[in-house]
Amino acid sequence: MNFLLATSLYLLAANVINCSITTQYYQRLIKQGITEALRYKLPTSNNEFKQGVESNNIEEYGEFDFVIVGAGSAGSVLATRLSEIDDFSILLLEAGGEEDDFSQIPALWSFNQFSEKNWGYYSTPQKQSCLGMNNRQCSVPRGKLLGGTSSINTLMYSRGNCRDYDKWSQLGNCRWSCKDVLPYFKKSENCQIRGDENYHGKRGFWNVEYTGPDSPLFQIFLNGSVD
Ligand SMILES: *[C@@H]1O[C@H](CO)[C@@H](O)[C@H](O)[C@H]1NC(C)=O
Numbered sequence: 633m634n635f636l637l638a639t640s641l642y643l644l645a646a647n648v649i650n651c652s653i654t655t656q657y658y659q660r661l662i663k664q665g666i667t668e669a670l671r672y673k674l675p676t677s678n679n680e681f682k683q684g685v686e687s688n689n690i691e692e693y694g695e696f697d698f699v700i701v702g703a704g705s706a707g708s709v710l711a712t713r714l715s716e717i718d719d720f721s722i723l724l725l726e727a728g729g730e731e732d733d734f735s736q737i738p739a740l741w742s743f744n745q746f747s748e749k750n751w752g753y754y755s756t757p758q759k760q761s762c763l764g765m766n767n768r769q770c771s772v773p774r775g776k777l778l779g780g781t782s783s784i785n786t787l788m789y790s791r792g793n794c795r796d797y798d799k800w801s802q803l804g805n806c807r808w809s810c811k812d813v814l815p816y817f818k819k820s821e822n823c824q825i826r827g828d829e830n831y832h833g834k835r836g837f838w839n840v841e842y843t844g845p846d847s848p849l850f851q852i853f854l855n856g857s858v859d
Contacts, residue, residue: 665734669743674752681727696723704780728776731783741786749777749784789840791817
């Protein structure tokens, strides 16, 4: 429900601010994308991914110093960093395609999840959570495209919980404690939000900022929601 409100607000904002041909393009794009998403059936078996794939057909791509499986957040960063060394040849493999104009609208995240851009996994039936879901199974979207899940997760940024890192470290994974990984979070981040500088960096590639564009309608909407 919250999401639907947010989407209609978004469309309203787009209409008010821009009446150009671009708006019409996006109106058509959004309408068509939503229609397709509502019809889309998520795969129920991994066998469905093999359809149209000729398993005996082996192609020669040559030799590489590094083969990275999956161009999600981690794989893409790894490939970028390795490519800084000119002599390295790198093969980055990705099962999905690229983002398109529809998937680049963060507010449409729930519709992107009903598309080939999502592997389509569900949790096992839960005892204590997902109580409102069919069979008590939550959807666990995993991106199947360049950028991986970061391309379909509404551009939300959240770090893992310190206690998880510390627990992994205690279990014997040295250098995974919160204190150990923090410098890498800071190094990767280009933080535009008001945050404690002890925890945030400003010189990385990873832009973190408040949502935009800053529409006057947002505050009006929030004010209108106060009872
Ligand atoms: C929203 O409510 C606050 C507090 O009442 C008020 O100061 C502000 O002017 C309101 N903003 C808009 C855009 O209505």
